[in-house]
Amino acid sequence: MTTRKFFIDTDTASDDAVAILMALEWENVDVLGISIVSGNMPVEQGSKNARYTVELCNKTTPVYIGADKPLVKKREHADWFHGPDGMGGMNYPDPISEESGENFIEVLENHISSNPNEITLVTLGPLTNIANFIKHNLQSFLELKEVIIMGGAANTVGNVTPAAEYNIWCDPEAAKIVFDSGHNNITIVGWELCRGGANLTEDEMDFIYSFKSEKGDFAIDCNKHALDSSKNWLGDPGLGLPDPVAMAVALNENVVKKVSRHYVDVVLDGPARGMTIVDQLHVGENEPHIDEWWSRTERNINVCWEIDNSLWKETLYKTLRV
Numbered sequence: 001m002t003t004r005k006f007f008i009d010t011d012t013a014s015d016d017a018v019a020i021l022m023a024l025e026w027e028n029v030d031v032l033g034i035s036i037v038s039g040n041m042p043v044e045q046g047s048k049n050a051r052y053t054v055e056l057c058n059k060t061t062p063v064y065i066g067a068d069k070p071l072v073k074k075r076e077h078a079d080w081f082h083g084p085d086g087m088g089g090m091n092y093p094d095p096i097s098e099e100s101g102e103n104f105i106e107v108l109e110n111h112i113s114s115n116p117n118e119i120t121l122v123t124l125g126p127l128t129n130i131a132n133f134i135k136h137n138l139q140s141f142l143e144l145k146e147v148i149i150m151g152g153a154a155n156t157v158g159n160v161t162p163a164a165e166y167n168i169w170c171d172p173e174a175a176k177i178v179f180d181s182g183h184n185n186i187t188i189v190g191w192e193l194c195r196g197g198a199n200l201t202e203d204e205m206d207f208i209y210s211f212k213s214e215k216g217d218f219a220i221d222c223n224k225h226a227l228d229s230s231k232n233w234l235g236d237p238g239l240g241l242p243d244p245v246a247m248a249v250a251l252n253e254n255v256v257k258k259v260s261r262h263y264v265d266v267v268l269d270g271p272a273r274g275m276t277i278v279d280q281l282h283v284g285e286n287e288p289h290i291d292e293w294w295s296r297t298e299r300n301i302n303v304c305w306e307i308d309n310s311l312w313k314e315t316l317y318k319t320l321r322v
Contacts, residue, residue, distance in 0.1 A: 001028045005118055006250070007108055009066070010243075011039025011125030011167075012049040013078065013086035014222040018316075019124055019150075019247035020050060021215060024057040025319040026251050031059075032111050032119070035066045035104040039125035039170050040078040041086040043068045046125075049086050051095035056218060060097070064104030066129035070171035078166060081233075083225035090222050105133050109140050116143045122250045123149045124243040126167050131174035134181050146185040150246035151175065152264070152276035154190045154303050159234065161274065165191045168266060169274030176266045179300055187302040188264065188276070189246040197309045198245060199230070199238035204313065208320055216320040241316075248315040249304060255315060258306035263297040278303055 006029050010016045023031050034054070036046040043065050050063045069075050083089040100107075112119055121144050123130060134141045151167040152175075158164040168175045179186070200208075200220075208216045223239055230236040248255045263284050267275040279285075284297030 004029050004120060005111075005115055006031045006120050006122060007111065008034045009037060009121065009123045009125065009129050010034060010046065010050060011037050011041060012046040012053070013040035013082035014088055014226050015241045015243040016040065016124045017049055017053045017087065017222055018219045018241060019122075019243035020053045021057055021219065022244060022247045022251060022316065022319040023122070024054065024059050024061065025215070025322055029251065031061045033062050033064060033104065033107055035064045035108070035129050036099075037066045037125045037129045038068050038070065038075055039167065040082055042075075042077060045086055047099045048095060051097050051099065052092050055095050055097060056215065062100040064100050064102060064107060066104050067132060070126060070128055071131060071173045073171065073173075076170055081226060081229045087222040088225040092222075104129065105136050108133060109137055112140045112143050117145050119144050120250060121147045122247060123147070123151070124246065126170035127151070127174040127178045128171045131171070131177040134177055138181065141181060142183050144183065146187065147178075147183060148246060148250045149178070149186065149188045150191075150243050152188045152190045153192055154188070154276065154278045154305065155280055156190070156192045158275065159191050161271070163267070163272040164274030165276070168276055172266045172268050172274045175276075176268060179264055179266060185302070186300070187249070187259065187304060189242075189249050189304045190276070191242045193304060193307050194240040194242040194245045195236055198307065198312060199236050199240050200313070201238045205239065208317070211321050213321060215322065219316075219320055244316055245307065245312055248312045249307065252311065252315045255307050255312050256304055257308050259302050259304045261299040262301060262303050263299050264301040264303065265293075
């Protein structure tokens with residue numbers, strides 16, 4: 001079985017941690033490194049949570065500190081959703097390992113140089129680190145095999161404003177840079193794909209506990225605060241896990257039921273700041289070209305519209321049983 005190479009960029013809180021675990025436990029994936037960005041948590045806490053997760057999986061994957069603030073807007077964290085430590089207030093012990101002191105941009109650049117068109121980049125947080133990488137070396141970024149982004153809301157409501165999903169809202173200027181980079185294989189997995197039937201129900205969470213595995217217990221325990229937020233704030237029936245859903249898409253292509261390519265733009269100001277506008281009907285490509293913003297556009301992003309909820313959950317279970 002051919003080994004696939006992943007690099008993960010994350011603002012590690014509870015659902016990010018589960019997504020990292022999934023990649024580390026997938027049988028033919030080698031996670032080359034994990035870079036931390038300001039988002040759900042300050043980078044120091046995000047690093048701690050990532051390193052704890054790596055050690056839980058008995059791996060030595062290096063963790064690198066990236067941008068500690070967005071390109072333009074002020075820092076905004078999500079302890080109100082994930083708990084004060086980002087891990088449901090579980091107060092896990094400090095990891096034994098330290099983060100790497102190397103510059104993740106140089107590290108990723110070297111990995112791409114050694115493995116052109118072979119590395120999958122999975123982003124689980126705001127896109128500040130990736131925008132900085134593009135500004136440093138666009139050509140290297142274009143030599144990634146694919147980029148899978150947990151972010152945005154494709155023609156649906158947002159989760160931090162009525163229009164915007166949290167990761168894109170945190171740093172819309174960075175998202176704009178990434179979306180406009182010219183990479184021909186960027187896929188967005190919007191937060192809406194973790195809702196409804198994709199939620200973990202009480203029975204499904206009990207099923208995970210029945211594995212009696214340390215990783216299974218961890219996956220549910222660290223998301224208890226997020227479960228409360230999902231139900232009482234967002235009105236979902238169970239636990240929504242946007243980052244693990246995106247990771248399932250990266251790990252198992254059969255999870256995706258509907259994907260298509262569109263022009264996607266990011267709103268940079270006003271009450272819709274951070275909104276991802278998806279030209280679902282390709283109106284920007286067609287006559288009469290009467291709008292200055294939506295004329296002669298080109299499709300830049302693969303938009304994931306629908307997933308197989310049963311298969312996404314089976315993908316998750318597979319990594320938690322071990």
